[in-house]
Amino acid sequence: xxxxxKEEVYKANIAICESGLVKxxxxxxxxxxxxxxxxxxxxxGVDYSVLSPDDMVVVDLEERxxxxxxxxSSDTPTHIFLxxxxxxxxxxxxxxxxxxxxxxxxxxxxxxxxxxxxxxxYKEVPCTRFLKAEEVENDYELNTGKIIGETxxxxxxxxxxxxxxxxxxxFTWGKDVKxxxxxxxxxxxxxxxxxxxxxxxxxxxxxxxYIMNKHYFRKxxxxxxxxxx
Amino acid sequence: xxxxxKEEVYKANIAICESGLVKxxxxxxxxxxxxxxxxxxxxxGVDYSVLSPDDMVVVDLEERxxxxxxxxSSDTPTHIFLxxxxxxxxxxxxxxxxxxxxxxxxxxxxxxxxxxxxxxxYKEVPCTRFLKAEEVENDYELNTGKIIGETxxxxxxxxxxxxxxxxxxxFTWGKDVKxxxxxxxxxxxxxxxxxxxxxxxxxxxxxxxYIMNKHYFRKxxxxxxxxxx
Amino acid sequence: xxxxxKEEVYKANIAICESGLVKxxxxxxxxxxxxxxxxxxxxxGVDYSVLSPDDMVVVDLEERxxxxxxxxSSDTPTHIFLxxxxxxxxxxxxxxxxxxxxxxxxxxxxxxxxxxxxxxxYKEVPCTRFLKAEEVENDYELNTGKIIGETxxxxxxxxxxxxxxxxxxxFTWGKDVKxxxxxxxxxxxxxxxxxxxxxxxxxxxxxxxYIMNKHYFRKxxxxxxxxxx
Amino acid sequence: xxxxxKEEVYKANIAICESGLVKxxxxxxxxxxxxxxxxxxxxxGVDYSVLSPDDMVVVDLEERxxxxxxxxSSDTPTHIFLxxxxxxxxxxxxxxxxxxxxxxxxxxxxxxxxxxxxxxxYKEVPCTRFLKAEEVENDYELNTGKIIGETxxxxxxxxxxxxxxxxxxxFTWGKDVKxxxxxxxxxxxxxxxxxxxxxxxxxxxxxxxYIMNKHYFRKxxxxxxxxxx
Numbered sequence: 001x002x003x004x005x006k007e008e009v010y011k012a013n014i015a016i017c018e019s020g021l022v023k024x025x026x027x028x029x030x031x032x033x034x035x036x037x038x039x040x041x042x043x044x045g046v047d048y049s050v051l052s053p054d055d056m057v058v059v060d061l062e063e064r065x066x067x068x069x070x071x072x073s074s075d076t077p078t079h080i081f082l083x084x085x086x087x088x089x090x091x092x093x094x095x096x097x098x099x100x101x102x103x104x105x106x107x108x109x110x111x112x113x114x115x116x117x118x119x120x121x122y123k124e125v126p127c128t129r130f131l132k133a134e135e136v137e138n139d140y141e142l143n144t145g146k147i148i149g150e151t152x153x154x155x156x157x158x159x160x161x162x163x164x165x166x167x168x169x170x171f172t173w174g175k176d177v178k179x180x181x182x183x184x185x186x187x188x189x190x191x192x193x194x195x196x197x198x199x200x201x202x203x204x205x206x207x208x209x210y211i212m213n214k215h216y217f218r219k220x221x222x223x224x225x226x227x228x229x
Numbered sequence: 230x231x232x233x234x235k236e237e238v239y240k241a242n243i244a245i246c247e248s249g250l251v252k253x254x255x256x257x258x259x260x261x262x263x264x265x266x267x268x269x270x271x272x273x274g275v276d277y278s279v280l281s282p283d284d285m286v287v288v289d290l291e292e293r294x295x296x297x298x299x300x301x302s303s304d305t306p307t308h309i310f311l312x313x314x315x316x317x318x319x320x321x322x323x324x325x326x327x328x329x330x331x332x333x334x335x336x337x338x339x340x341x342x343x344x345x346x347x348x349x350x351y352k353e354v355p356c357t358r359f360l361k362a363e364e365v366e367n368d369y370e371l372n373t374g375k376i377i378g379e380t381x382x383x384x385x386x387x388x389x390x391x392x393x394x395x396x397x398x399x400f401t402w403g404k405d406v407k408x409x410x411x412x413x414x415x416x417x418x419x420x421x422x423x424x425x426x427x428x429x430x431x432x433x434x435x436x437x438x439y440i441m442n443k444h445y446f447r448k449x450x451x452x453x454x455x456x457x458x
Numbered sequence: 459x460x461x462x463x464k465e466e467v468y469k470a471n472i473a474i475c476e477s478g479l480v481k482x483x484x485x486x487x488x489x490x491x492x493x494x495x496x497x498x499x500x501x502x503g504v505d506y507s508v509l510s511p512d513d514m515v516v517v518d519l520e521e522r523x524x525x526x527x528x529x530x531s532s533d534t535p536t537h538i539f540l541x542x543x544x545x546x547x548x549x550x551x552x553x554x555x556x557x558x559x560x561x562x563x564x565x566x567x568x569x570x571x572x573x574x575x576x577x578x579x580y581k582e583v584p585c586t587r588f589l590k591a592e593e594v595e596n597d598y599e600l601n602t603g604k605i606i607g608e609t610x611x612x613x614x615x616x617x618x619x620x621x622x623x624x625x626x627x628x629f630t631w632g633k634d635v636k637x638x639x640x641x642x643x644x645x646x647x648x649x650x651x652x653x654x655x656x657x658x659x660x661x662x663x664x665x666x667x668y669i670m671n672k673h674y675f676r677k678x679x680x681x682x683x684x685x686x687x
Numbered sequence: 688x689x690x691x692x693k694e695e696v697y698k699a700n701i702a703i704c705e706s707g708l709v710k711x712x713x714x715x716x717x718x719x720x721x722x723x724x725x726x727x728x729x730x731x732g733v734d735y736s737v738l739s740p741d742d743m744v745v746v747d748l749e750e751r752x753x754x755x756x757x758x759x760s761s762d763t764p765t766h767i768f769l770x771x772x773x774x775x776x777x778x779x780x781x782x783x784x785x786x787x788x789x790x791x792x793x794x795x796x797x798x799x800x801x802x803x804x805x806x807x808x809y810k811e812v813p814c815t816r817f818l819k820a821e822e823v824e825n826d827y828e829l830n831t832g833k834i835i836g837e838t839x840x841x842x843x844x845x846x847x848x849x850x851x852x853x854x855x856x857x858f859t860w861g862k863d864v865k866x867x868x869x870x871x872x873x874x875x876x877x878x879x880x881x882x883x884x885x886x887x888x889x890x891x892x893x894x895x896x897y898i899m900n901k902h903y904f905r906k907x908x909x910x911x912x913x914x915x916x
Contacts (some may be wrong), residue, residue, distance in 0.1 A: 023418055024411070026345065045456030074447065074455045096345045098418070102425035105343040106433055114563040115626045116484065116554045133439040140443055167436045168344045182482070189481055189556070195429055196560035200653055204564055207625045210591040214598055218532065226532045227503030252876055253869070255803065274914030303905065303913045325803045327876070331883035334801040335891055362897040369901055396894045397802045424887055572792035573855045574713065574783045640711070647710055647785070654789035658882055662793055665854045668820040672827055676761065684761045685732030 001067050002040055002058060005031050009040045009091075010053040012177040016095055017048040019185055026169075027095040028073040031177040032083045034090070037061050041079060043070035074141060081145025082173065086157045091177025093184045096169040099191035103127065104164035110190060111206045113197045117190040118207055118215035122159035125187060126151050130166045144168070159216070162187045230296050231269055231287055234260050237320075238269045239282040241406040245324055246277040248414055255398075256324040257302040260406040261312045263319070266290050270308060272299035303370060310374025311402065315386045320406025322413045325398040328420035332356065333393035339419060340435045342426045346419040347436055347444035351388035354416060355380050359395045373397070388445070391416045459525050460498055460516055463489050467498045467549075468511040470635040474553055475506040477643055484627075485553040486531040489635040490541045492548070495519050499537060501528035532599060539603025540631065544615045549635025551642045554627040557649035561585065562622035568648060569664045571655045575648040576665055576673035580617035583645060584609050588624045602626070617674070620645045688754050689727055689745055692718050695778075696727045697740040699864040703782055704735040706872055713856075714782040715760040718864040719770045721777070724748050728766060730757035761828060768832025769860065773844045778864025780871045783856040786878035790814065791851035797877060798893045800884045804877040805894055805902035809846035812874060813838050817853045831855070846903070849874045 012029035016022045025048070030041035040056050057068035061080055065072060073079070079092050103110050103125075110125040112118055117125075128147040135143040148163050148171060161183045162172035170187055174180035197204055206212075219226045241258035245251045254277070259270035269285050286297035290309055294301060302308070308321050332339050332354075339354040341347055346354075357376040364372040377392050377400060390412045391401035399416055403409035426433055435441075448455045470487035474480045483506070488499035498514050515526035519538055523530060531537070537550050561568050561583075568583040570576055575583075586605040593601040606621050606629065619641045620630035628645055632638035655662055664670075677684045699716035703709045712735070717728035727743050744755035748767055752759060760766070766779050790797050790812075797812040799805055804812075815834040822830040835850050835858060848870045849859035857874055861867035884891055893899075906913045 023414065043457065071457055098422060099425060101343060101345060102422050102429055105422060105426040105436075106430035108429055113625070114559060116559060130437060131440065133437070136439050136443045140447075167342070167440055185481065193556055193560050193563060195425060196557060196653060197563040199428060199657060200560055200566055201564035207563075208588060208591070210594050211589065211625055214594045218598075228501065228529055252872065272915065300915055327880055328883060330801060330803060331880050331887055334880060334884040334894075335888035337887055359895060360898065362895070365897050365901045369905075396800070396898055424883060428886060571854070572788060574788060643710065651785060651789050651792060654786060654882060655792040657886060658789055658795055659793035665792075666817060666820070668823050669818065669854055672823045676827075686730065686758055 002033060002036070002038060003053075005033055005040045006053045006056040006058075008177050009042065009056050010051065012091065012093065012181045013042050013051060014048065015181050016093060016184060019181075021095040021097040021184055021188055022048070023096070027093070028075055028079075029091065029093045029177055029181065030073075030076075030079045031091040032089075038066060039076075039080060039083060041072050041076055043068070044073050046070065075144075077139070077141040078145040078148075078171070081142055082148060082171070085145070085149045086152075086173060088158060088175070089161075089173040089180075090175050091180035092171060092173045093177070093180040094169065094171050095184055095188075097184065097188040097191075099195060100164065100170040100187050101168075102195065103191050104169050105167060107166045109164070110194050111204075112212055113194050113204060114190075114207055115211065115215045116193060118212040119219050120183070120186045121162060121190065122156065122216050123212065124206075125160065125162055125164060125190070126155065127164040128166050159220070231262060231265070231267060232282075234262055234269045235282045235285040235287075237406050238271065238285050239280065241320065241322065241410045242271050242280060243277065244410045245322060245413060248410075250324040250326040250413055250417055251277070252325070256322070257304055257308075258320065258322045258406055258410065259302075259305075259308045260320040261318075267295060268305075268309060268312060270301050270305055272297070273302050275299065304373075306368070306370035307374040307377075307400070310371055311377060311400070314374070314378045315381075315402060317387055317404070318390075318402040318409075319404050320409035321400060321402045322406070322409040323398065323400050324413055324417075326413065326417040326420075328424060329393065329399040329417050330397075331424065332420050333398050334396060336395045338393070339423050340433075341441055342423050342433060343419075343436055344440065344444045345422060347441040348448050349412070349415045350391060350419065351385065351445050352441065353435075354389065354391055354393060354419070355384065356393040357395050388449070460491055460494070460496060461511075463491055463498045464511045464514040464516075466635050467500065467514050468509065470549065470551065470639045471500050471509060472506065473639050474551060474642060477639075479553040479555040479642055479646055480506070481554070485551070486533055486537075487549065487551045487635055487639065488531075488534075488537045489549040490547075496524060497534075497538060497541060499530050499534055501526070502531050504528065533602075535597070535599040536603040536606075536629070539600055540606060540629070543603070543607045544610075544631060546616055546633070547619075547631040547638075548633050549638040550629060550631045551635070551638040552627065552629050553642055553646075555642065555646040555649075557653060558622065558628040558646050559626075560653065561649050562627050563625060565624045567622070568652050569662075570670055571652050571662060572648075572665055573669065573673045574651060576670040577677050578641070578644045579620060579648065580614065580674050581670065582664075583618065583620055583622060583648070584613065585622040586624050617678070689720060689723070689725060690740075692720055692727045693740045693743040693745075695864050696729065696743050697738065699778065699780065699868045700729050700738060701735065702868050703780060703871060706868075708782040708784040708871055708875055709735070710783070714780070715762055715766075716778065716780045716864055716868065717760075717763075717766045718778040719776075725753060726763075726767060726770060728759050728763055730755070731760050733757065762831075764826070764828040765832040765835070765858070768829055769835060769858070772832070772836045773839075773860060775845055775862070776848075776860040776867075777862050778867040779858060779860045780864070780867040781856065781858050782871055782875075784871065784875040784878075786882060787851065787857040787874050788855075789882065790878050791856050792854060794853045796851070797881050798891075799899055800881050800891060801894055802898065802902045803880060805899040806906050807870070807873045808849060808877065809843065809903050810899065811893075812847065812849055812851060812857075812877070813842065814851040815853050846907070
């Protein structure tokens with residue numbers, strides 16, 4: 001069942017580990033089959049070194065396990081909420097990658113300081129508010145999804161494919177799980193560059209909006225001219 | 230004698246070296262057999278490249294060498310004091326890992342800035358006071374154990390399985406030596422993240438207590454629901 | 459056609475990737491045949507893992523593709539402008555290397571803080587001004603070349619073989635593309651050292667001019683005595 | 688001639704490269720045969736990838752090449768001055784390692800912030816003054832040796848086996864060249880830890896003198912009890 005998607009999700013989980021974004025078991029990747037309404041996700045707390053494609057868990061959009069011997073990631077309700085809200089995404093990645101997590105811990109959105117950022121994330125990468133006590137005590141992981149949704153109520157989740165959850169860590173998404181992995185690699189690098197930029201100059205001006213737009217639309221949308229298409 | 234434990238301690242010493250926490254000979258790992266009241270520890274100042282399981286030294290809780298051709302680590306009295314005080318631990322790791330050591334040198338406890346920290350260490354990772362001159366001049370290594378004990382007189386050593394010794398470096402512990410190694414890896418990563426958090430925002434608010442509790446108890450204790458158990 | 463140059467440009471593109479200066483497709487290298495007035499450059503947005511020497515694109519100095527199945531790098535007009543303006547250079551490298559990009563994002567020239575810098579770049583590595591809106595909206599990549607030229611109107615591009623484009627990233631050049639790669643490696647390292655120097659001391663004095671001159675001319679020009687020549 | 692020493696010097700040069708302390712050709716190691724009054728040193732500006740033991744150059748204490756096809760390192764006069772002044776040393780290493788060089792560029796001695804430092808370098812690692820214009824213009828490399836000697840006129844070069852040359856980079860030494868390599872590795876690590884310590888706390892108190900003494904003499908001198916001797 002969904003063997004191709006399981007293989008992709010397995011590979012994505014290995015990729016975030018090998019690219020240095022995940023230490024121990026601090027991360028998970030998932031993908032959705034929109035036709036079948038089913039999500040494939042990493043099992044909870046399993047070591048990357050012993051993971052296999054068959055360990056992937058299939059859940060439906062009501063959080064029920066449809067296939068798999070193992071418990072799904074404890075962050076499954078967050079993933080499902082995002083798949084329900086962001087209708088065009090096909091994959092989600094959650095890591096505690098060092099530099100992006102530092103921004104999340106500082107409760108700061110990452111300003112767009114340069115074209116590396118503008119090429120991939122439109123405007124700042126937002127940081128959510130903190131969850132309130134009652135949101136933590138009940139349905140914590142679902143509410144984590146909800147504050148991400150709230151944060152994007154005035155933003156375009158396709159142009160800015162990632163978020164920092166305050167005091168926690170980043171989530172990224174994409175048209176498929178491979179794309180979500182790529183966005184998590186990019187987010188970590190722009191988080192590092194933005195921190196170093198602050199060290200060199202203190203509170204720095206952001207990139208002028210016309211440069212930000214130029215770079216984003218040079219790579220995305222109908223007038224894009226970067227790459228081979 | 231204690232061959233299985235020697236193998237575990239040997240592997241732990243190699244693991245802290247390979248994970249980048251130890252340069253040269255700056256670290257040591259030990260484990261205790263509670264039934265026999267014997268501790269297995271790395272020999273003093275021996276290069277990791279020539280170490281073998283047979284080089285591990287067995288000492289009793291009076292610091293007497295029971296087996297082994299080599300001198301035990303000069304930090305042996307610290308380890309023994311901790312095994313005597315913290316009755317539930319099975320292994321101890323001492324490293325001079327870069328970021329955790331920087332916090333120890335700054336004589337600052339690591340505040341709990343995020344859930345990566347809260348998942349593994351309950352509240353701040355405390356820094357001891359400096360030893361006094363007379364505590365350094367006599368029984369230095371024993372007194373290093375004693376200030377760790379003093380620091381935990383009002384804390385729970387099982388929930389916060391590590392400490393920074395002021396001006397020196399971290400010690401971590403766990404239910405066995407493998408667990409202590411894992412805690413030393415985690416401590417180094419949260420030390421790095423916390424330093425970067427300060428760089429991004431200056432003196433930052435700590436994680437709200439209700440999120441700290443949620444994350445710690447999501448992974449530990451009777452109501453834990455993270456992982457496969 | 460130009461097979462030797464294609465091989466060199468291919469190797470240079472691989473070298474900037476393997477030396478850690480380029481993540482994903484964020485970089486490109488080119489070389490010029492001055493005799494034939496033709497430039498060999500990396501194709502746009504192609505993964506380094508699938509790149510081959512045959513993928514290199516040959517363009518003339520009017521930006522027309524002369525040979526190659528693929529679209530040339532979107533930065534081709536920048537490269538061509540530089541080849542037209544800086545008549546003695548044979549190769550150009552553009553990367554988004556982490557530390558040099560952080561200086562570009564901070565819109566700060568890298569001061570000459572030490573002899574590592576002075577050995578290779580004469581005086582500061584300058585940062586351009588921001589492009590204006592109209593310069594971005596029309597002929598963006600050409601205008602990127604033009605502000606580099608403007609920045610060097612009062613400098614010697616041979617003694618200072620690199621630049622930071624404000625809000626963007628570095629470009630380096632050299633007598634051939636191998637030399638340009640070497641300069642991009644050096645620029646990244648001196649960008650890192652300069653940032654750390656600021657962290658240690660705040661706004662620091664630059665190297666006295668007589669030391670700067672000594673080191674630069676110990677390695678370059680007719681009185682050089684470093685190396686085997 | 689001096690084949691064993693050439694082999695040692697070759698290995699030391701490779702070691703500083705492989706341990707990440709040297710980029711490109713930015714470093715050199717040498718050793719002295721005190722009996723014969725001859726120094727073996729790396730040739731100037733030769734790539735580490737093509738270096739062989741036979742490329743090592745033998746010079747006497749008057750800077751005359753006694754054996755070797757290649758020019759000796761341009762820093763040879765600095766090495767020779769140190770061998771003449773510091774009568775007990777057998778090897779010298781010069782690198783531009785990132786963090787130690789940043790301290791040199793900041794013109795700051797590295798304070799002794801912790802026991803990692805105190806274990807190996809007694810008190811601060813000093814930074815020289817800047818050379819004056821006339822000292823740079825004539826006999827620059829010899830004068831670099833002289834300011835190191837001047838800096839140690841009131842210090843013990845055996846207890847503090849390294850220095851930062853202001854605006855330049857570190858030199859370390861030891862009883863043989865292997866020991867000098869080890870000291871350059873240690874210096875880089877304590878330079879990094881000290882910088883991070885400043886980031887965490889700002890201008891931090893140094894280690895109390897009684898702890899500094901305890902750690903240094905636990906490892907060195909007649910009452911040392913660290914290691915297997």
